[in-house]
Amino acid sequence: MLEDEVLAALWAAAGPMSPADVQAELGGSLAYTTVMTTLARLHRKGLATRERAGRGFVYAPAVGEAAHTAEAMRDLLARRSDRAAVLAEFVSRLSPDDEQVLQRLLREVDG
Template identity: 40%
Template sequence: MESKVQDMKQLGELEAVVMDRLWQWQHPVAVREVLEDLQTERHLAYTTVMTVLDNLHRKGFVRREKDGRAYQYVATTSREEHTADMLEQVLSASSDRGATLLHFVGQMSQAELDELRSALSSVETDPTQSGPSR
């Protein structure tokens, strides 16, 4: 039987680097802009970055809009939403979600626990609020 974890939308190394840039910038960007930024750290071909962005589009991580002859790419979710989706997928793969959550919470710092308590209190006060406002 296949593990649910294998179904997770995972990012390859270069995909993660590109997504990091898109999440930082928070505005539509062309392949050329991503390429020029990445070339400060490593040598990449235009077609490599174009392929990575095309793969991210196919996987649903980015949307693209035509701008003249080129596309502009933008992340479809925030980094935090993506991380929450990944956590949900990991929890879904667990046979005991509660125990998994307890292990996770047990690794948190006191500041993180305080932040979690505050977030839970906000949700309990306003049940329509499922997360930070966007």
């Protein structure tokens, strides 16, 4: 999804980015207006901040990558009727390393 690609560029940046910066980071194949529209949409959704820079704006992420991903996972899970089955399937597909991380995090929450 284009919004995710633009957010990834913002997360990877050292500071706020102009639409031209984002366009270049994404390889330059997207139209400038497409990048501007996507950034404006992310700002309206509260996922990016913007501040005036000259005649235009520069953008930065308003949420961290982990928080954004966790919210997307939570939203997806909320739309399913059998949450336990979805969670069981998710856990069964984790790599051994990810499973260990999850177990450690669950112990920390319980502790």
